[in-house]
Amino acid sequence: MNDSPKTLFVKGIIDALPLIVGGVPFGIIFGTLALNAGLDSWQTIGLSSIVFAGSAQFVAVGMIAAGTSLGFIVGATLIVNLRHLIYAASLLPHIKHLPQRWRIPLGFFLIDEVYAATYPNYLKNANSNNHWHYLGVGVAFYLSWNIATVVGILFGANIEGIADWGLDFAMSATFIGMVMPHLINKPMVAGVLTSAVLAVVTYSLPHKIGLVIASVAGMAVGYALEQRLSEKERS
């Protein structure tokens, strides 16, 4: 069965909806926090529409508020978004056949939520039009993220105390929902626990360097344990 581009595009939008539920409150709180950090409305919209990187935008706004210099913020953006490289690597076989005019927007849309909604579709359905599904997910999430940002800007300016509502919990809830299904073997559990503990221990270090230490150490522990277990199996 080869669904039409239109059918797949709509299916992509539908598959994006669960993650949009978590993304919208997060986008709203981003809009309000960015204003509090001293950005103007257009700069806030610029971050959401040009950069389009939820957690990196959050980290950047926190660093701007703390008076961090430009180089460190760009460096933190690199570290926080480096995981998107693995998403690109795992989708690579599926987008190889597409021309650049497709690869550029698909690359731009490659965030956690878009990957989480798109990759399972590639595994489930062998369909040469699957990039339409990917595009549907990306467009739906992009629009919802930017609308939520604008709503946050409007709310932030008019509703007292919205920053204290705890809408940022939506980000944690979404990330927990995405991480837990990965915890199916010892190396992954060990890696994630390492990152969890180190992220708390190193939290007070400047320039979000703790996030870097915790992430890299968790990956190293997971990888090393996987190597050891596979060596044991062989011997």
Next chain:
Amino acid sequence: MSLNIWLLIALMAVVTFGIRYALYARANAVTLPPKLERALKYSAPCVLTAIWVPAVMMPQGELALTANNPYLVGATVAIVVALWKKNVLLTIVTSMLCFFAYKWLVL
């Protein structure tokens, strides 16, 4: 020293798009070393965890492992539902409902 926000946005956009598009750009020529591929597999769960764990355990910047911390309560619900049902929408909706109910009704 004042930060040039638009320059920052431009650089963040270049870095972010660069990471996402680098492999796509030369998709036909690229093969990742298997070792790197195996290590990168841990990247998303580890980075996401390094973001959400401090967010729920220390929402005010200090470790708050008490019942007065609604983030901790909401996250516990999210973890249980996610491991049990393996459904992202259900995880987000139930844990957010619990989070807000606990924050407004209990605390």
